[in-house]
Amino acid sequence: MKMLELTNQNQISEIDALSASKPVIIFKHSTRCSISSAALNRFEKLYANEDTNELPAYYLDLIKHRDISNLLAQHYNVEHQSPQTLLIQNGKCTHHASHFEIDLLEIKSKL
16 A cells, blocks of 8 residues: 655645546544544555555645645635545545545545
8 A cells, every 4th residue: 555645735736636637535644643543544454455546645644744734624625624534536625534434435436
């Protein structure tokens, strides 16, 4: 499983551009939260079987990069949550979920 690290605000425009040709997932994770860790582990287990070229995913460490998380909330017009997944298609967030509602199969049903 290979998620790309989201560490720079400029990557948001890269995600938007990439999402014009394929859906992109963003996983926002708080390294200080046990619920976030459990949600991430569950997501990683299912995502390990995905073709990362067809369904790329970005990982955002909220503790290190709260500024990027705030920008994501504003840019995609979603309320900040942690943990949270965003499904980006054609530069727009078409689905988001948080906590134990994060489900890769649900995300894939939105494609």
